[in-house]
Amino acid sequence: xxxxxxxxxxxxxxxxxxxxxxxxxxxxxxxxxxxxxxxxxxxxxxxxxxxxxxxxxxxxxxxxxxxxxxxxxxxxxxxxxxxxxxxxxxxxxxxxxxxxxxxxxxxxxxxxxxxxxxxxxxxxxxxxxxxxxxxxxxxxxxxxxxxxxxxxxxxxxxxxxxxxxxxxxxxxxxxxxxxxxxxxxxxxxxxxxxxxxxxxxxxxxxxxxxxxxxxxxxxxxxxxxxxxxxxxxxxxxxxxxxxxx
Amino acid sequence: xxxxxxxxxxxxxxxxxxxxxxxxxxxxxxxxxxxxxxxxxxxxxxxxxxxxxxxxxxxxxxxxxxxxxxxxxxxxxxxxxxxxxxxxxxxxxxxxxxxxxxxxxxxxxxxxxxxxxxxxxxxxxxxxxxxxxxxxxxxxxxxxxxxxxxxxxxxxxxxxxxxxxxxxxxxxxxxxxxxxxxxxxxxxxxxxxxxxxxxxxxxxxxxxxxxxxxxxxxxxxxxxxxxxxxxxxxxxxxxxxxxxx
DNA sequence: CCCTGTGAATATTTTCACAGCA
DNA sequence: TGCTGTGAAAATATTCACAGGG
Numbered sequence: 001x002x003x004x005x006x007x008x009x010x011x012x013x014x015x016x017x018x019x020x021x022x023x024x025x026x027x028x029x030x031x032x033x034x035x036x037x038x039x040x041x042x043x044x045x046x047x048x049x050x051x052x053x054x055x056x057x058x059x060x061x062x063x064x065x066x067x068x069x070x071x072x073x074x075x076x077x078x079x080x081x082x083x084x085x086x087x088x089x090x091x092x093x094x095x096x097x098x099x100x101x102x103x104x105x106x107x108x109x110x111x112x113x114x115x116x117x118x119x120x121x122x123x124x125x126x127x128x129x130x131x132x133x134x135x136x137x138x139x140x141x142x143x144x145x146x147x148x149x150x151x152x153x154x155x156x157x158x159x160x161x162x163x164x165x166x167x168x169x170x171x172x173x174x175x176x177x178x179x180x181x182x183x184x185x186x187x188x189x190x191x192x193x194x195x196x197x198x199x200x201x202x203x204x205x206x207x208x209x210x211x212x213x214x215x216x217x218x219x220x221x222x223x224x225x226x227x228x229x230x231x232x233x234x235x236x237x238x239x240x241x242x243x244x245x
Numbered sequence: 246x247x248x249x250x251x252x253x254x255x256x257x258x259x260x261x262x263x264x265x266x267x268x269x270x271x272x273x274x275x276x277x278x279x280x281x282x283x284x285x286x287x288x289x290x291x292x293x294x295x296x297x298x299x300x301x302x303x304x305x306x307x308x309x310x311x312x313x314x315x316x317x318x319x320x321x322x323x324x325x326x327x328x329x330x331x332x333x334x335x336x337x338x339x340x341x342x343x344x345x346x347x348x349x350x351x352x353x354x355x356x357x358x359x360x361x362x363x364x365x366x367x368x369x370x371x372x373x374x375x376x377x378x379x380x381x382x383x384x385x386x387x388x389x390x391x392x393x394x395x396x397x398x399x400x401x402x403x404x405x406x407x408x409x410x411x412x413x414x415x416x417x418x419x420x421x422x423x424x425x426x427x428x429x430x431x432x433x434x435x436x437x438x439x440x441x442x443x444x445x446x447x448x449x450x451x452x453x454x455x456x457x458x459x460x461x462x463x464x465x466x467x468x469x470x471x472x473x474x475x476x477x478x479x480x481x482x483x484x485x486x487x488x489x490x
Numbered sequence: 491c492c493c494t495g496t497g498a499a500t501a502t503t504t505t506c507a508c509a510g511c512a
Numbered sequence: 513t514g515c516t517g518t519g520a521a522a523a524t525a526t527t528c529a530c531a532g533g534g
Contacts, residue, residue, distance in 0.1 A: 039448075
């Protein structure tokens with residue numbers, strides 16, 4: 001470990017120069033809560049679509065798939081946006097959460113690697129509707145460069161640095177094969193990207209201050225397989241199968 | 246909450262009939278550890294590919310992107326597979342983890358919803374190489390039914406129940422639009438599926454004993470956006486922007 | 491009353507630090 | 513000696529349970 005200390009949320013505590021460490025300015029929301037805010041946001045949008053204007057913590061918790069104590073605790077980190085005895089105004093809470101997450105503004109995003117998955121990501125509608133705008137698609141395969149996809153022309157990878165700077169991109173999506181991921185990551189970071197969503201099955205190493213989140217299909221399946229195996233052992237021939245220990 | 250109690254790992258504690266609750270039989274591995282085992286497994290495969298036969302916890306931790314204390318603690322739940330003063334035998338440890346996860350056997354999987362994403366999932370190579378075999382592709386769109394993809398013919402959704410039973414499928418992948426997800430989920434569960442990987446942006450409700458994992462692009466992006474916003478506030482015009490508090 | 495917001499109690503996860511074995 | 517395996521401590525996260533405002 002170096003002398004820079006990681007905070008709870010995996011970001012970096014660099015003792016920000018002119019900042020006052022007052023409780024209000026440094027409203028440190030727990031990472032577990034941050035990860036659930038988008039879920040609440042989506043649930044609130046669903047409620048709005050159903051014409052529901054007010055909801056209790058119980059209603060919203062059900063819609064979000066959590067229990068109401070957790071929901072209330074999570075919301076308490078943002079402030080007091082409910083009314084005791086009544087509940088929450090759906091629109092108002094939705095706006096407050098969107099603002100807290102930072103999706104009241106639009107984030108430009110680049111996608112690198114337009115194979116099967118990159119293709120699907122580029123066409124994903126939820127992107128644009130939720131505060132993100134795909135501004136560039138990049139691929140190193142000359143056969144793909146120049147093709148149009150989701151209203152954009154696929155650029156060659158040489159254009160990466162220029163495109164990131166031109167559009168002031170802070171968030172990059174990597175959907176390349178594992179072997180290319182680290183190099184792409186390095187180039188994105190060098191160009192100014194400070195958040196990366198990685199779909200490549202590789203561990204990325206990045207400097208402090210850069211956030212990486214990883215989405216990995218086969219890891220998710222393996223986690224399910226573990227639980228399946230336990231269920232099978234529990235119900236089937238008890239503790240016998242394959243246990244050579 | 247009903248009277249069945251959830252265990253730490255989100256599965257169900259049904260007081261398994263004939264099982265002995267001895268420490269060895271009920272090797273309850275913490276969920277956080279279970280989620281990392283596939284990462285270690287992949288790192289070990291990478292080390293093998295590089296011709297490395299032995300590694301220290303430090304080596305493996307670096308390859309997996311965690312710290313060595315965490316790695317050793319995690320591995321300690323599986324047993325003592327290392328050698329003090331030496332390290333771990335890569336092949337041996339790889340096999341032990343694969344067995345613990347349950348990927349020494351092959352799991353049949355169905356994918357429901359063959360749009361952009363389902364298409365990409367069906368073609369995903371990592372599937373077959375990691376203990377999973379796609380045995381059926383299903384879609385409700387007649388225009389897609391009958392088309393061939395990744396060596397399989399797409400079936401109409403009416404065939405769901407038969408296919409699940411025929412192949413004894415325990416794991417289902419949902420890649421339909423949100424509106425269809427719950428119905429598909431219900432049908433999968435009714436046919437015998439007990440683990441679901443959900444790519445649809447919807448909260449699924451399932452009976453006790455069924456595990457659901459969710460993968461959601463826009464949630465991941467929003468989590469990154471939150472941290473981006475914090476970084477921007479920290480470095481930019483300090484704590485002023487949009488903070489009307 | 492009803493339902494939010496929150497301290498306090500529990501549970502889980504991570505990290506430390508070192509005993510103990512090859 | 514060097515590195516694993518693990519109790520104990522610290523940090524996080526979840527749940528309980530109830531004070532308090534509308």
